[in-house]
Amino acid sequence: MFKTMMEGVPLPLIIADSNGRISFANKWLEEFMGYTHREFLKSNLRDLCASYEQNRYIFSCLPDIERTTEVDIDFYRKNDDIFTASVSFTPFHYQQAQYLFIIFRDVTSRRIREVKTREDEERYRRLLAERNMLQDQLHRSSKVAFMGELAAGIAHEINNPLGIILGFVQDILDEISSDDPLFESIRIIEKETARCVDVVKDLLDFARLKPPESISVNIVELLEGSVALMIPGIKKNKISIKKKFKEKPPTIKLDPQLIQQVFLNVIINAVQSMPDTGLLTFGVNLVHKAWLQEPGDWIRITISDTGTGISEKNIHRVFDPFFTTKGSKGTGLGLSVCQRIMEDHCGRIEIESQKGAGTICSLYFPIKD
Numbered sequence: 001m002f003k004t005m006m007e008g009v010p011l012p013l014i015i016a017d018s019n020g021r022i023s024f025a026n027k028w029l030e031e032f033m034g035y036t037h038r039e040f041l042k043s044n045l046r047d048l049c050a051s052y053e054q055n056r057y058i059f060s061c062l063p064d065i066e067r068t069t070e071v072d073i074d075f076y077r078k079n080d081d082i083f084t085a086s087v088s089f090t091p092f093h094y095q096q097a098q099y100l101f102i103i104f105r106d107v108t109s110r111r112i113r114e115v116k117t118r119e120d121e122e123r124y125r126r127l128l129a130e131r132n133m134l135q136d137q138l139h140r141s142s143k144v145a146f147m148g149e150l151a152a153g154i155a156h157e158i159n160n161p162l163g164i165i166l167g168f169v170q171d172i173l174d175e176i177s178s179d180d181p182l183f184e185s186i187r188i189i190e191k192e193t194a195r196c197v198d199v200v201k202d203l204l205d206f207a208r209l210k211p212p213e214s215i216s217v218n219i220v221e222l223l224e225g226s227v228a229l230m231i232p233g234i235k236k237n238k239i240s241i242k243k244k245f246k247e248k249p250p251t252i253k254l255d256p257q258l259i260q261q262v263f264l265n266v267i268i269n270a271v272q273s274m275p276d277t278g279l280l281t282f283g284v285n286l287v288h289k290a291w292l293q294e295p296g297d298w299i300r301i302t303i304s305d306t307g308t309g310i311s312e313k314n315i316h317r318v319f320d321p322f323f324t325t326k327g328s329k330g331t332g333l334g335l336s337v338c339q340r341i342m343e344d345h346c347g348r349i350e351i352e353s354q355k356g357a358g359t360i361c362s363l364y365f366p367i368k369d
C-alpha cells in the first residue's frame with residue numbers, strides 16, 4: 001500500500017537514509033531526472049548534485065535534520081542538463097534508523113526569473129545613476145551657457161577699457177626709470193590689468209559660439225606638446241613625469257587649439273596641487289564603454305597627480321564656473337571651460353579624487369567622425 005501510494009503521488013520523491021543513500025525513488029522522479037530505478041538505488045543523493053562543493057554543508061547536516069527543511073540545490077539530469085530543485089527533506093524514523101522523505105520541485109525557471117530581475121534591477125540602477133549624472137551635467141551646462149551669454153555681453157565693454165589702461169600703463173613704464181619710487185606700483189598695475197585681460201579672455205572662451213575646428217590629429221603628439229609647454233612649472237615644483245602610453249590610438253578629428261587648452265588646464269591643476277614634489281602620470285589607452293547604454297570606442301587620456309586631492313564636499317563642484325579653492329590665485333573657470341570644450345567634441349571629462357592621495361582626470365574622445 002505504501003509503495004502504491006508513493007508511486008501514485010504525482011511528485012518526484014525519494015527516500016534516503018540520513019547519509020543520503022537512496023533506498024527508494026518513485027517513477028515521477030525517474031521521469032523527472034532520467035535515471036532508472038536501478039540507477040537511483042545505487043546512488044547517493046550527493047552524486048546527483050551538480051554543486052556538491054556549494055552544498056557540502058547541507059549534506060553534512062542531513063543526519064541532524066529534525067523537521068521539514070527546504071533548500072534549493074542544483075542537480076544533474078541523466079543527459080547532463082542542470083536544473084535547480086527546491087528540495088524538501090522530512091525526517092522520519094524506521095527501525096531505529098533515521099530516514100529522509102525527499103520531495104523535488106523544479107524551480108529553474110523561477111531562478112532564471114530571479115537572476116533576470118536582479119540583472120534588470122542593476123541595469124536600471126546604473127541607468128538611473130547615469131541619468132542623474134547627465135541631468136547634473138545639463139544643469140551645469142545651462143548655467144555655463146548662461147554665463148557665456150553674460151560674458152559675451154560684458155566682455156567686449158570691459159576689454160576695451162582694460163586695453164586702454166594697459167596701453168597707458170606701458171607708456172608710463174617706458175617713461176619712468178626702474179628706480180623711480182612708483183615703478184614697482186605701476187608694474188603691479190600692469191600685471192594685475194594683464195590678469196584681468198586673461199580673465200576676460202577666459203570668459204570669452206565661454207561665449208565662443210562657433211563650432212570647434214575639425215582637423216585630423218595624433219592626440220598623443222598633441223598631449224606631448226602640451227606637456228612640453230608645462231616643463232618649467234613641472235621642474236619648479238620638482239615633479240617627476242611618468243608616461244603610460246599603452247596603445248597607439250588612431251588619429252581623430254578635433255580642434256587642436258581647444259584640446260590643447262583642455263590639456264593645459266588639467267595639467268596646470270595637477271602641477272598646482274603638487275607644490276613640492278610629486279608624480280604626474282599620463283596614460284593613453286583605448287576603451288569600450290557605454291554611456292546611457294550607448295556603447296562606443298573611446299580614446300581615454302588620463303592625467304593623474306599625487307597632489308592634495310579634492311574633498312568629497314568639493315568634488316561635485318569642480319566643474320561649476322567660478323568654483324575655486326585657490327582664492328585670488330584661481331578664477332575657477334579652468335575645468336568648466338574644459339567641460340564645455342569636451343562637450344563640443346562629443347567627448348567626456350571625469351574627475352576622480354581622494355583627499356590627500358591625488359586626482360585622476362580622464363578625458364574620453366570618441367573614435368568616430
Ligand SMILES: Nc1ncnc2c1ncn2[C@@H]1O[C@H](COP(=O)(O)OP(=O)(O)OP(=O)(O)O)[C@@H](O)[C@H]1O
Pocket residue numbers: 265269270273305307308309310314318319323324325326329330331332333334335336358359
Ligand atoms: N588636480 C587637482 N588637484 C586638486 N584639486 C583640484 C585639481 N583639479 C581641480 N581641483 C579643484 O577644483 C577646483 C576648480 O578647478 P578649476 O581648474 O576649474 O579652477 P582653478 O584651478 O581653481 O582656477 P583656474 O583654473 O581658473 O585658474 C580647484 O580650485 C581645485 O580645488
Ligand SMILES: [Mg+2]
Pocket residue numbers: 265268269330334335
Ligand atoms: Mg585650474
